[in-house]
Amino acid sequence: xxAGISIKDLNFSxxxxxxxxKNINLEINPGEKFGIIGPMGAGKSTLLLHxxxxxxxxxxIQIGDTIVSxxxxxEIRKKVGIVFQNPDDQxxxxxxxxxxxxxxxxxxxxxxxxxxxxxxALESMNLKGFEKLVSHHLSMGERKRVALATVLATKPDVIxxxxxxxxxxxxxxKQLLNILNNLESxxxxxxxxxxxxxxxxxxxxxxxxxxxxxxxxxxxxxQNSDLMLENGIDLSLYKSICNDFFHSPKN
Amino acid sequence: xxxxxxxxxxDINSPIHRFDPRLKFIFVILCxxxxxxxxxxxxxxxxxxxxxxxxxxxxxxxPITFMLRRMLFVLPFILMASLxxxxxxxxxxxxxxxxxxxxxxxxxxxxxxxxxLSVILLILLISxxxxxxxxxGMRMLKMPKIIGVISALMYRYIFxxxxxxxxxxxxxxxxxPGRLKVNKIKVYGNQMAxxxxxxxxxxxxxxxxxxxxxxxxxxxxxxEFKIKKSEIALFTLAIIMFLVIRVGSEIIL
Numbered sequence: 085x086x087a088g089i090s091i092k093d094l095n096f097s098x099x100x101x102x103x104x105x106k107n108i109n110l111e112i113n114p115g116e117k118f119g120i121i122g123p124m125g126a127g128k129s130t131l132l133l134h135x136x137x138x139x140x141x142x143x144x145i146q147i148g149d150t151i152v153s154x155x156x157x158x159e160i161r162k163k164v165g166i167v168f169q170n171p172d173d174q175x176x177x178x179x180x181x182x183x184x185x186x187x188x189x190x191x192x193x194x195x196x197x198x199x200x201x202x203x204x205a206l207e208s209m210n211l212k213g214f215e216k217l218v219s220h221h222l223s224m225g226e227r228k229r230v231a232l233a234t235v236l237a238t239k240p241d242v243i244x245x246x247x248x249x250x251x252x253x254x255x256x257x258k259q260l261l262n263i264l265n266n267l268e269s270x271x272x273x274x275x276x277x278x279x280x281x282x283x284x285x286x287x288x289x290x291x292x293x294x295x296x297x298x299x300x301x302x303x304x305x306x307q308n309s310d311l312m313l314e315n316g317i318d319l320s321l322y323k324s325i326c327n328d329f330f331h332s333p334k335n
Numbered sequence: 336x337x338x339x340x341x342x343x344x345x346d347i348n349s350p351i352h353r354f355d356p357r358l359k360f361i362f363v364i365l366c367x368x369x370x371x372x373x374x375x376x377x378x379x380x381x382x383x384x385x386x387x388x389x390x391x392x393x394x395x396x397x398p399i400t401f402m403l404r405r406m407l408f409v410l411p412f413i414l415m416a417s418l419x420x421x422x423x424x425x426x427x428x429x430x431x432x433x434x435x436x437x438x439x440x441x442x443x444x445x446x447x448x449x450x451x452l453s454v455i456l457l458i459l460l461i462s463x464x465x466x467x468x469x470x471x472g473m474r475m476l477k478m479p480k481i482i483g484v485i486s487a488l489m490y491r492y493i494f495x496x497x498x499x500x501x502x503x504x505x506x507x508x509x510x511x512p513g514r515l516k517v518n519k520i521k522v523y524g525n526q527m528a529x530x531x532x533x534x535x536x537x538x539x540x541x542x543x544x545x546x547x548x549x550x551x552x553x554x555x556x557x558x559e560f561k562i563k564k565s566e567i568a569l570f571t572l573a574i575i576m577f578l579v580i581r582v583g584s585e586i587i588l
Contacts, residue, residue: 138543158549166547172498173540176491178342178465185557190549195557216346234548 086115086270087148087163087241089135096130096141104130105141106294114148114241117264117271119285119302121278123316127294128274129169132244135272136164147242162191165235169246171227174234175219180211183219184233191238205237209263225256232263242270249277278306278319290315341490344397345465351395355562356464356472358570363460367453369577373584376441380584381448387576388455397462405458406451413450417443466490471556480552487554492538499533 094108104127112118120128133139137152137160145152147163165187168174177183184205188198206212209229214222219230228248235243248264249257257280264271264284275281281288281302288305290298292315298305306312312319345352351359370384392402421439425432432439461469467487474483503526 133543136547138547158551161547161549164547166544168540168544170540173537174544176494176541176545182467182557186545186550186555187548189555189557190551190553192555195559198557238548 085148085241086268088112088114088116088146089242089270089272090144090146091134092144092146094131094134094141094143094145096134096139104294105134108143108294108296110289110296110299112270112272115268115270116287117273117285119281119288120272120274120291121276121281121288121305121317122291124276126291126316128291129246130294131291132166132246132272132274135242135244136161136166138166158191162238163240164242164244165238165240166244167232167235167246167248169250171224171231172220174231175227178218179215180206180217180219180222180230180233181215183230184237187234187238201237201239204239205233208236209233224251225253225259228252228256228260229263236267240269242272243267244272244274246274247276248273249275249280278322282306290317292316341461342464342466344401344462345468347396347463349394349396349463351391351459352463354463354566354570355560356468356558357476357560358562358566359460359464360469360472360476362570362573363456365574366456366577369581370452371449373445373449373581375445376438377584377588378441378444378448379588380580381445381452383580383584384452384577385448387573387580388452388459391573392455392459395459395463397459401462402455402458405462406454409454410451413447413454416450417447420446465556465558467554467556468558470554471558472560474553475560483554484552488542491541492534495534495537495541496530499530499537503529503533 089110089112091108091110094105095103096105097103108131120131122128130139134141134145134152135147137154137157140152140154147160150156150159150163152160175183177186181202184202185198188201193201202215206214209232211226211229211233214226214230219227222230228251232248245264248260252260257277261280261283264273271285273281273285285302287300288302289296290305290311297315298308298311306319309319354362373380373384392399420443421436424435424439464472470483470487474480507522507526
């Protein structure tokens, strides 16, 4: 069951005086595919790490009907899965099967259930037959799919993605988009690749210097050149290249 | 990156691989204790211990070349430890050394055999079982949780170090036409520092990824731990054989 996300007055700093997140308020609907954009160092990944309690700022985060707190961490981590930017950070077991089984085993499922979950996750990611392969010997695209399978195995209500489209070729991006569009969970996607984000997310939040500057329909926000430029995202190069490329006589 | 996992032969199907990891662990500890307790200077019993260990190695189907490569890492240390005894006697009393040299070298051989056989048994233990199964087995034998977590994380993080070392070496080599011409120590020092910083960063990310998938300090495993009666019988027989060599040598020699 996809769950909604409600973030109220979230503030966070790694060091005193260096606030990374400032007064974040955000509502994400159950089942929504929601994007988070912003320049480098804006606080996007830090916000994502708050969703399943890896980082704890002041304020309230609610996933479905559960408030993120120390007491609810086991439940929250079952509900919220995070796919990290670098799949090598997520895949630390010798084989694909063991990596996918890691989460379900920690959540206390029986061996039969874990086996079913591994089968389901690998099948969903078209990774059947990869069970005994060494994760680190796979291609980047395959490793990204395994990383997603490791999270998908427990069928979380919310899945957070940190730069899922980076280091992927256009074909792999298309495959990943198909996968994301077919997921029932609520998705929170951080990406600097705006085209796949437009294809996937209904709404986005624009973050800069730890503050939410705008929330709205993806196209509306990304097409607002002034707003984007004000917040350190210059898309004029993309636009001129796209215009030249798609409107040149050869095409 | 292509890593050499210490348990890369743990998927082989052999009688030794099929043993419960707890029994294997206890067996290795007992055997090492028996071998180490052998009085110094008696060399014949080591031939029998050696035959026993080699039989176990052959039964495990672990390639001998792999075992030898692993042994090469520790052999210099064992050699150093065993040679230390005669050398120290020679330095202490060089005049009477010729009269006691046979005894000194016999002790050196004893130390060498004790060390080598114990290391072979340990290599067999970690090569015939997945590392996390050994940790889980040891946890079931009431090993403290903190030791389990430290061992398991150390095993995982070792690959991060080697990964980062390989990456930084590649970066250095790609900008080094031929031999390094600048101050080598400074370059290697900087590289080491970079490896530590990058490994620290990545280990933090990996820990976050583990925690976000419910990691709470226990390494759960898919393996079902079950000790069969036949395993207990074989285990007891093997231990008795080691004890027979140990006690027999005491009586006969």
